[in-house]
Amino acid sequence: MGTYESGKSRLLQKRTLKEVKARTQVLVEAGIQRVFLASGWMGYEVPEFYYDCIQSIKEDSNLDVYGLFGALNRTSLLNLKRAGMDGYLCGLESPNEAIYKRFRPAGDTLTDRISALKTAKGLNLKIWSGFLVGLGETDEDVSVGLEILRGLEPESLSILPFTPFPNTEMWDENPANPLKWARAMASARIYLRKPDLFSDQTEGFYQGYGILGGANGFYSFPGKKSLFQSLERSGA
Template sequence: MLNEIMEMSDEDLFLKAQEIGSYKRKINTGPAIITGACLTQPHCNHCKWDSFKSGDHAFSQKNSLESVIERGKLMESIGVHRIFTATGWMGHTIPADYPLYIEALKAHTNMEVFGLFGAIDKESLKALQSAGMDGYLCGIESPNEDIYKKFRPGGDTLSDRLKTLYDMKALGLKVWSGFLVGLGETKEDVMKGLEILKDLEPESLSILPFTPYPFTNMMGENPANPLHWARTVAQAHLYMPNANIFSDSKVGFYGKFSELTGANGSYIFPRKE
């Protein structure tokens, strides 16, 4: 089945992906950042948060429960259905107060709440689930180990992330995953990545285009080819038709290509004036 999907023409592939997406509920999502701090050493070579920190030194500071609740209420007021609490990677065991942020958002909003803390151990997932967390977002960056290490030379490994994904599946949490496209992966790499994801029975997928950010080690790399990226998203959509497909590129350079994929999920990043 996957081989046939990979060989489909652009026209047939995108038409089918849009047909599948037309029956799905539209979902808006966005982040509530607990802290921009990160223990990964050396830092990820493509980390957009490092780029943000270069212009905003306060980005690494920890946000209070009150400010995260305020953020959640703002997100809900502008039509966000799902919020993900996010931090840099703080190790395999989460800080003890992270479940409090989940509890607070569940108590003060009606949104789904997901976590985004990198590869973490099963006990941490259980603690977050007990606090009311609906699901967990953990991408695999790349199914190709060499490309993964090019992105992430330190911190959690590809194996670590896969273990976290299978742990969350075993716990009955909603699985949200994906990978980046556009840094030399082969057709075989893409197929391997899609097969890994399908085995996880994901509730949601984010197949995102590699985008270089200023003041990162990979800022000189070319961004992902938009057609290659859109085809990969559409291929994922056909291969896993029950998953929600999220795109963070619905405007700008990739916007028109995103429309081809049938993605039903959008990222929203409101900023305070």
């Protein structure tokens, strides 16, 4: 619902509430049931604008709204819940602190994220978490991550493969081994039997490995083309 510069609180661009309402209508007409309210990490507090966005979405729909913000303090989580937020999505990125710091050298920490997830759980928000595979973690790291997640009892879980994108700082890193990723997912499916297990790989052989690993759900952040097609179909 807004675009922020990662690691800073400076707002670069935000949607008007009119745009939020129009996007909500598109999602409802497309049959979407769950939506992420995502941003780059802005610090431990979110701008009040986000509370208005959540209230607007809940007024116009029955969408399950998840915040995706990184680590937040208790006050922000409480205010988001009061605004109508249903769940809190905060990935561990890597259960290995050294790998986490390499992957995210500035901003919040792994400890911060675990603490925020526990706080959200205490506020009766739904929990969605997980971590990436392919950043150099060991089998022991994966076991530690699954143990952390088991303690959090998330309703939803994402064990995702690291896939570097062009023109990013980690573009020269190797992508995740798909079989190792599928094995980590399968381990999560066995060890944490309750949660829905999501993959973000919706095409190609990675999708096949996601299914092999036990994913029972897929999600995506639509690109401009797919978004345009959705808008055309809805007449927006």
